[in-house]
Each structure stands twice: as structure tokens, then as C-alpha cells.
Amino acid sequence: MASESSVDDLEEKLEETPVNKATEKERARLKSKIAKLKEKQRKAQKGTGDTSGYAVRKRGDATAALVGFPSVGKSSLLSALTNADPETGAYEFTTLDVEPGTLQHRGANIQVLDVPGLIGGAAQGRGDGTQVLSVVRNADLVVEVFDPEEMRVEKLEDELRDAGIRMDATPPDVTVEEKESGGISVSSRGELDEDTIRQMARNEGYVNANVVVREPVDSVDRLVDGFAGNRRYMPSLRLVNKSDGLSDTEKKDFREDGFLPVSAETGENLDVLRDRVFDGLNLIRVYMKRRGEVDREEPLILREGETVEDALGELPGDMAERFKSARVTGESSDFPEQKVGKSHELMDEDVLSLNLKRV
Numbered sequence: 001m002a003s004e005s006s007v008d009d010l011e012e013k014l015e016e017t018p019v020n021k022a023t024e025k026e027r028a029r030l031k032s033k034i035a036k037l038k039e040k041q042r043k044a045q046k047g048t049g050d051t052s053g054y055a056v057r058k059r060g061d062a063t064a065a066l067v068g069f070p071s072v073g074k075s076s077l078l079s080a081l082t083n084a085d086p087e088t089g090a091y092e093f094t095t096l097d098v099e100p101g102t103l104q105h106r107g108a109n110i111q112v113l114d115v116p117g118l119i120g121g122a123a124q125g126r127g128d129g130t131q132v133l134s135v136v137r138n139a140d141l142v143v144e145v146f147d148p149e150e151m152r153v154e155k156l157e158d159e160l161r162d163a164g165i166r167m168d169a170t171p172p173d174v175t176v177e178e179k180e181s182g183g184i185s186v187s188s189r190g191e192l193d194e195d196t197i198r199q200m201a202r203n204e205g206y207v208n209a210n211v212v213v214r215e216p217v218d219s220v221d222r223l224v225d226g227f228a229g230n231r232r233y234m235p236s237l238r239l240v241n242k243s244d245g246l247s248d249t250e251k252k253d254f255r256e257d258g259f260l261p262v263s264a265e266t267g268e269n270l271d272v273l274r275d276r277v278f279d280g281l282n283l284i285r286v287y288m289k290r291r292g293e294v295d296r297e298e299p300l301i302l303r304e305g306e307t308v309e310d311a312l313g314e315l316p317g318d319m320a321e322r323f324k325s326a327r328v329t330g331e332s333s334d335f336p337e338q339k340v341g342k343s344h345e346l347m348d349e350d351v352l353s354l355n356l357k358r359v
């Protein structure tokens with residue numbers, strides 16, 4: 001048997017293993033082993049884990065991280081979008097520390113982080129990559145920045161994946177419940193063979209457990225993630241900066257491929273970018289109405305899916321105790337001034353008025 005001591009060995013082996021039903025278990029075994037080894041390497045880096053080597057305190061309503069290879073224009077974008085004034089340069093690795101700035105948009109204060117440029121192998125610790133990536137993991141939105149001359153999309157996304165970041169995906173619905181005896185039982189809605197799943201659980205070190213897969217998982221990778229449990233699921237945006245050097249056709253092609261062309265230099269599409277960041281963070285604005293007046297200047301900033309109760313929690317004073325009922329006008333209401341309770345889910349640009357008990 002060939003050596004299985006390094007990620008490279010294992011990946012080579014995986015490559016050589018044909019994809020079919022008969023090799024499914026073997027492929028699953030190799031993939032879990034690769035994931036484990038990568039995780040181990042990541043943990044072995046100094047000062048890592050989720051406490052970053054860089055000191056950045058989360059501020060504002062939410063945090064977006066600009067991530068990309070050197071010289072794509074991350075710092076230039078930070079400076080165009082926020083109040084920050086980072087150093088930019090024609091040479092690589094101008095930025096050596098995490099630089100925060102605040103983007104004020106639609107009444108929200110959005111923290112934008114500019115991080116040092118990544119290099120290949122970042123997730124394994126090259127060029128401080130693990131620390132940079134753990135800053136990204138702690139943000140709420142990944143903003144990938146590319147240079148149109150040198151896209152290297154897969155390379156960047158591989159680094160993010162190796163750092164345990166899963167973009168634009170929901171966590172796999174897999175639970176493992178350990179028990180006293182009885183071996184490993186599997187209940188699965190997926191296409192994967194129960195035996196494969198059982199073996200993966202064994203590889204994870206389980207002896208007696210109920211494994212429940214509540215979604216139609218069809219890939220070993222997703223199951224590996226489900227077992228690992230420490231993946232970070234985040235929304236993402238893809239930008240192509242330096243659009244000032246692109247033709248209209250090139251821009252159209254990028255757009256069709258899901259990349260927003262922007263220019264930190266000319267400001268092209270930065271207005272669209274601000275909206276995308278706001279929406280990508282799943283933020284919503286709720287306008288409070290008091291004594292017949294709607295305050296559109298300073299909306300309450302909440303997250304999608306949050307309720308009247310969450311809104312109460314954001315307001316000063318002990319609103320929750322005084323709450324009697326609320327009225328909502330907007331997307332979330334069936335008709336204007338609809339009377340709702342605490343559990344009502346709010347939507348972007350709803351107008352909310354509260355009926356409170358007097359104190």
C-alpha cells in the first residue's frame with residue numbers, strides 16, 4: 001500500500017481511485033482522512049484556532065471581510081467604501097495587518113475588514129494565512145476580490161474551503177448521538193450507501209451511535225462536513241476589481257459568470273456593491289413610527305428573520321416588559337397597520353409602531 005502520511009499522498013490516491021459505486025467507501029475513507037489531516041495542520045499553526053493573531057474587534061451591525069490574493073485592490077476598495085485610509089501600493093503585500101473601516105449604508109454601520117493578501121497554501125499557514133483566514137471566518141460575509149488579469153478563483157476558494165469556510169451553503173443536517181451499546185445505526189434520506197456512512201462514523205471514532213442524516217446528502221464531502229461540525233457557513237460575494245480597464249463585453253461576461261465588476265479607482269458599481277453587501281449580510285431596515293411620525297433617518301438594523309421581539313431588544317429601555325402590541329405596515333404585513341404580536345417576523349423597510357404600557 002502506498003504511503004498515506006501526507007495530504008498529497010492521499011489526494012494522489014483519491015485521484016487514482018475511479019468514481020463508481022464499488023469504490024464509494026474507499027473514496028469516503030480517503031476524503032475523511034484528507035479532511036482530518038488538513039484540520040490537524042491548520043490547528044498545528046501557531047496562534048490559530050478561532051482566536052486570531054490579529055486584533056480586530058467586531059463593531060457595528062455586521063462585518064464583511066475583503067479577501068483575495070495580493071494587489072487585487074482590497075485596500076483600495078476599503079478606502080473607496082469606508083472612512084478608513086489604508087495604505088495601498090503597486091507592490092504585493094502592502095497590507096500587513098487587518099485594517100477595519102466602517103461603511104455607512106442604508107442606516108447601517110457595516111464593519112469592512114481589509115486583510116493581508118493570501119498566497120497559495122494559506123490555509124496550511126503559509127504567509128500568515130491561517131490567521132488571515134480565521135479573521136475571515138469570524139466575519140459575517142466573505143467578499144472575494146479578483147484582478148481581471150489573474151482570476152485564480154478556484155485557488156482562492158480552495159484556500160477558503162481548507163480553512164473550513166463553506167460559502168453560500170446551509171449546514172448539512174446530520175446528527176450523531178452517542179449511545180452505550182448496539183454499534184452504529186444509520187438512518188439516512190441520502191443517496192449514500194448506509195454502509196459507507198457507517199464506516200465514516202467509525203473513521204470518526206464512533207463505536208456506538210445513532211447517525212441521522214435528515215437531508216438527501218449525495219456527496220461524501222458534505223457528510224465529512226456534517227461529522228466535523230466545525231465548519232463555518234457564510235454568504236459570499238465575488239468581485240472583479242479594476243473594471244476601468246475592461247471593455248463592456250468583458251464586463252458583461254463577468255457579470256454572467258456571477259462576478260460584479262467594480263472599480264475602486266473610478267467608483268464604478270460601488271453603489272451596487274454597497275447594496276449587495278447590505279443584502280448579502282441579510283440586514284433589514286425597520287422604521288419606527290412614534291406619535292404618527294415615521295423615522296426614516298435612523299432605521300433599526302435587524303437581520304432577516306428577526307421578529308418584533310428582536311426589535312424590542314434593540315431599543316433602549318425595557319420595551320419587552322411594557323409591550324402590549326405592535327402595528328406593522330410593509331412587506332411583512334397583509335395590510336397597512338396590521339396588528340401583530342412579538343413573534344411577527346419583520347422585513348426590510350417595514351414601518352413598526354409599538355403600543356406600550358405606561359410606566
Ligand SMILES: Nc1nc2c(ncn2[C@@H]2O[C@H](COP(=O)(O)OP(=O)(O)OP(=O)(O)O)[C@@H](O)[C@H]2O)c(=O)[nH]1
Nearest residue numbers: 071072073074075076088089093094095117264265
Ligand atoms: N486600474 C485600477 N487599479 C487599481 C484599482 N484598485 C487598485 N488598483 C491598483 O492596484 C494596486 C494594488 O492595490 P491595493 O489596494 O494596494 O491592493 P491590495 O489587494 O490591498 O494588495 P495587498 O495589500 O498587497 O494584498 C495599486 O497600485 C492600486 O493603485 C482599480 O480599481 N483600478
Ligand SMILES: [Mg+2]
Nearest residue numbers: 074075094095
Ligand atoms: Mg492591501
